[in-house]
Amino acid sequence: MKKFFLVLLVSVALTAAGIGVFIVTFDLNRFKPQITLAVEKAIGSPVKIESLKLGWSGGVVFGLNKLAVYAGRQPMDKSIATLDRANVHLKLGPLLRKKLEVVSVTLVRPRLNIVKDENGLVRVNGIHPPPGAAQAPKAGPPGRASLVQSFSVGALRIENGEIGYLDRTGQGALKRIAVKDLDVTVKNLSFINPVDFEAKFSLLSSSQNMSLKGRLLVPSPQGPYTLQDFELKNDLSSIRISELSDAVPSMKNSGLVEPIRGVLEVSIGRLAVSSGGLGDLNAALALKGGHFQVRSLRSAFEGVTLQADIHKNDLNLRKFSAGFAKGTLEAQALSRNYVSAASQTRVGIKADRWELEAILPTPKPGRPQLHGNLSMVFNGDAQGLSWSSISNTLNGRGRVILTDGLVVNLNLLKMVFDRLSKVPGVSDALNNDLPPGYRERLSKSYTVLEPLDFNVDIVNGEFLFPELRISSMGFQMAGTGRASLAGAVDFQAALFLDPELSRILLSSVPNMQYVANSQGLVAIPVRVTGTVQNLSVEPDMDFILQKVLFEKGQELVGKVLEKALNKTGETTHKNILGKLLQ
16 A cells, blocks of 8 residues: 555656646747737737746746737837736646636736727727627627636736826827836636725826725626725825826916825725716715915915715815915815716805915015905805806805905005195195194005905806995095906995095195085095006096086186176076086
């Protein structure tokens, strides 16, 4: 019995050794022309393979070195897809029983490009399978179903891969993009059990900045597919704006500047994918530690936190908060049919103590600019996805509060007095009768504003101020106006001098009574135009001069008429002149 087992053991050892020697010494390159031809027939493009080998490493290992795919045979100098190395590891025992059990497949440095052509067809560049090859057969050999069911790969690994995408239709938002430094691990690849996968790669970055993992259920090659427990994590700190703008052309006008920071996380519990498209999407998005800045603003959005949910066709921004302009910003939004051009979005915004000088661009030297701390709340709605659509359909209502208001490079009271000096007697009255407090105020190069608190309506992207009052030492302005999202301002108001200044002018310059209101306050029409960072404030002196001259002239003509007609009593010069002018 011992001799029998000894002989059996020696026989097995010799057989294994013989198989090992056969595998090691077998020259697979002899079959390279046939294998190359088979690959070319399968993909429909010329192929070059540098070498093939058969080895042993706990099982049979089929190896391939340097595969390149070309667009045509002449010339074959520039490949359109490459693979540096591939290894397929098979179990020997099942192979001897004519069964295929793949332990692992490893692909090193694969390079390929996916193209969406002018007709909208998506294909892998260089892959042109024969007509009908992509169609699932209506019926097949009896063993086909069992073969699909028995197919399994213990592990699939991709090392340092690269996949490019190009949209030639000219219609998609994404023009071109490349996934680089791609490392993928897929475990238990089969059509029976869920397939676990994870990947790391670089996207719009020079280093790996994105990772994802999840589980995929593939009941058959034709689908449908079910994605489960999917998680994505993206480090935004290494994103290059130039690559982002090249990938998404619409981002060229975004004004984003580097650096961008933050960690974006996306999770999907379950998502079905079939030939009919995506099933109902339920996902959660989160952003932590975000940092963004646009070129048109001096201040960046810092410490950005975002929490959002996607349920079917609706996007719910549950929380958005950020530090901005030395203050804070909070927002919430709900977008119905968010991927549609006809999407409906409801938004609520709260801003607290923004420093205007930390927001607005640097003004031209010497030009007036508004400073202060801005707080506001806004609730409204808009339609569409593009900024042009949103800005033209934005409607809502809000409240604005401005504290510590200051208009630099402009003393509004001094400017008004300078203009009023054209009226005879005003200059002497200001020089002789103005109290010291007002004289000191006129020596400043700025205008201090009292706190503002007013409502604003937004209609089709335009800010409307139905009633705005601005107060400062020596005057008050009241009127209506409008402003655009681009910052253009148009405000028409009346400027009322305070009671003391009005008394001084009216007592010293009687002609000023013609521009006083019923309360005895001197009233001057004023128009504010330009932009917030380049304001233009102009009193309507033509109106003042015409008013004074007309009323004074009317009075003088009336006196002449009264004297000529020798009229007294109830019939005044105004009555007479009025009758003459009828």
